Amino acid sequence: MNEKKHWDQLAPEYNNEIFDAYASDKFKKLPRYINKHGSPIKTAIDFGCGNGKSFPYLAPAFKSVLGVDISKRLLKQAAALNFKNVTLKAHDVTRKPQVPKADFAFCCNVVMFPDFDKNIKAFQNIARALKPGGTALLVLPSLDSALFSAWQLIQMYKNEGVKAAHIPAHEFHFKGNMRNILQGIVHIDNVPTKHYSASELEVILPQAGFTITNLEKLEYDWNTELANPPKNLGAPYPWDWLVEVRA
């Protein structure tokens, strides 16, 4: 997939089409983690900043913030937010960073390429962009959550007397062959998107040069996953992985 073309094309409809992790963060964990690492003498980089949804959190918490993204059209929207201590740069996270090393890196729903080697390169590049001992906060799609949401969908149909075998295939995000599913490829709006198991992250993040310091759920309401969830559908909620790592 050509990410630059894909995201540039999506840019005009970005706010309508793309999931907003900050608004959906049910227990407001993102601002808590950002503030935990923020400091008026520290610098931050947001890898894949999109149109700058993280800036209202990062900009007040850090001395300066560098937002990088592959899409120039999204960077233009981010620039219009006009945060005084934020600078922007077009950059592909799968390529070596050519930026001053930062104290903190943030990367929310970016490292989810269907090409596995690209994900490893992106993690390595985020690690390279940090000062020794610096922290990165990563938000990554969860395979476990996608499977659990599919299970909840099956329960909803069952309650209406429909067997799993009779649920229309388009209701599920899993497409293609079994090997795709086993490798964590889930289709979101028909885009193959890498989803991770926690155990996989425990293997690959250290290989990319990180020590995991926290791995927890970033939870969202059920209406982010299911079209008409029953009103009483509560915890466990669907989630992304929220991973705090040290370089």
Ligand SMILES: C[S@@+](CC[C@H](N)C(=O)[O-])C[C@H]1O[C@@H](n2cnc3c(N)ncnc32)[C@H](O)[C@@H]1O
């Ligand atoms: C789902 S959006 C998330 C945006 C933002 N992090 C947020 O949470 O609002 C994915 C972002 O990753 C960017 N992106 C995709 N591939 C990239 C790459 N190879 N290098 C840098 N940015 C990339 C896209 O342009 C888009 O802004």
